[in-house]
Amino acid sequence: MQVYLVGGAVRDQLLGRPIKDKDFVVVGATVADMLAAGFQQVGADFPVFLHPVSREEYALARTERKQGLGYQGFSVHASPDVTLREDLQRRDLTVNAMAIEVKSLTDDTPITGKVVDYYGGLSDIKSKTLRHVSSAFSEDPLRVLRTARFYGRYYDLGFSIADETLLLMRQLVSSGELAHLSSERIWQESSRAMMQVSPQVYWQQLFEIGALTEYFAPLHQVWSHAQYDQIREIVQTALYFAGQMQLNLSQRWALLMASLNTDLFALKPTNLNSDNIESDNTASNDIAADNTVSNNIATAVKGINEIGNSAKVPKAQTQFATLFVQQAQKLSIIDQLRAPEKIDLIQACSAHKAPDKLSQLLVTSHVLKLAIQHRQMMLALGSFHAIGMDDIDQSLKGPAIGEALRQRRIEHLQAQPVL
Secondary structure, three states: OEEEEEOHHHHHHHHOOOOOOOEEEEEOOOHHHHHHOOOEEEEOOEEEEEOOOOOOEEEEOEEEEEOOOOOOOEEEEEOOOOOHHHHHHOOOEHHHOEEEEEEEOOEEEEEEEEEEEOOOHHHHHHHOEEOEOOHHHHHOOHHHHHHHHHHHHOHHHOOEEOHHHHHHHHHHHHHOHHHHOOHHHHHHHHHHHHOOOOHHHHHHHHHHOOOOOOOOHHHHHHHOOHHHHHHHHHHHHHHHHHHHOOOOHHHHHHHHHHHHOHHHHOOOOOOOOOOOOOOHHHHHHHHHHHHHHHHHHHHHHHHHHHHHHHOOOOHHHHHHHHHHHHHHHHHOOHHHOOHHHHHHHHHHHOOOOOHHHHHHHHHHHHHHHHHHHHHHHHHHHHHHHHOOHHHOOOOOOOHHHHHHHHHHHHHHHHOOOOO
16 A cells, blocks of 8 residues: 655645645555545545544545546546556646655655656646646546636746647637536635635636636626726736735625626716706716616626526625625715715615625725726826837927927827727
């Protein structure tokens, strides 16, 4: 019998990252051997056992064969004659297919610390590449989401997905296999990705390969609309800020779902007060605008609920996101609201019962506003760099040069499309 530490623990040890969970593979053992050693079998049809003390998972070396649709359509073969090489070959990525031999079932001290690497994981860690182990990658559609999640997890280290692996991911999406994943697994992967330091990477990657159409259709529709490119970029930035500021899952989900209410990204301020004396024509325009805002909010709420149902999003996240898109415009101009509007906002947010919720909504609003401001200034920076000496009158001298550059840059910025 040989026991190996495998998968994520080996990967993170090599990357110098904290090891959260340890998983082990046992070669040359039977179910009877594991039960006799005091291990508890997790499932009757799955050769995974829990350590009697640490409760860490120990799996018998096994092979898998595709025989149905989805990630559950596999037959599992576990026996003492299955080798470590065969077991590691069924794994998704080379960086997850390495092992270190430990002393025994009861002592996980490494024997030598040497990494067993049959499929190039060490090389891919050095080159910071996420690459599939074998063509068997295409047999499990869940690996599309897992690879996107790992990409987000190690994005800050400079990792990228190998071109050939991206091709397999696109092929899996095109095959329609993602439709056979359970909604629970979709949310499990997506929520884990959402709580990483760079949550925006997961969603951007899935969007680029067309993987949002099945369970996140309303989001895909907005992000793929040519008119709303800025919305996707702003939300990506907001999610990045959310990761840096350690916002909770509900806040991050609300920022993503804010994509569905396009009004929130208008660069022109919205006047929610009616103190000013207006002409009948202006008042009529405001009524029409208010109706449009209400319709857009209703559309966004419908989309949030559609995604909530298809991806089995927990009620807490769906409700928070709904409340945010409904109140986001008022939350963004708290300092401009009159007393009646503030009282109404308290009532709408149930802040009298849960003050923390109001605080979370305000922080979420500030993050979205910060992302919009960041986008505005990046456009300004682009215009600044776009205009140089070749774009002004070459005969100008002295201070006139600076003034001419400034004026051309202003004109360039003013010509940029806005929502």
